[in-house]
Amino acid sequence: MALVACPECTHQVSDSAFKCNQCGHQLRKPKRGFFGKLFKWSFILFNAAMVFWLFSYIGVIGESMNTSQNEYEQAGTAIGGTLGVGMLLVFWVLVDIILGMFVLFTRPKGA
Numbered sequence: 001m002a003l004v005a006c007p008e009c010t011h012q013v014s015d016s017a018f019k020c021n022q023c024g025h026q027l028r029k030p031k032r033g034f035f036g037k038l039f040k041w042s043f044i045l046f047n048a049a050m051v052f053w054l055f056s057y058i059g060v061i062g063e064s065m066n067t068s069q070n071e072y073e074q075a076g077t078a079i080g081g082t083l084g085v086g087m088l089l090v091f092w093v094l095v096d097i098i099l100g101m102f103v104l105f106t107r108p109k110g111a
């Protein structure tokens, strides 16, 4: 650990510090590590994929509702579709919570 002079107030601060402890000047920006970025992007991509999946799934249910031969078949499709969407939403929320925790744990420190 070395000491460097703060460009704002010339106070000697550690070169591993993000901020000057004298004047609060930001010395360098905390960066997300490799895993931080990985989790952040998988979080974003997962949500985008789930939105896309949900809409295409609803589209498929709507289509089979129209092509169903009788009301029993339609009821079956409606119940199955509702269960499927429900399970998809539970899965979505669970993965979001887990990924969200990783995103929080890997966020830059010292800011």
Ligand SMILES: [Zn+2]
Pocket: 006, 007, 008, 009, 010, 011, 020, 021, 022, 023, 024, 025
């Ligand atoms: Zn300073």
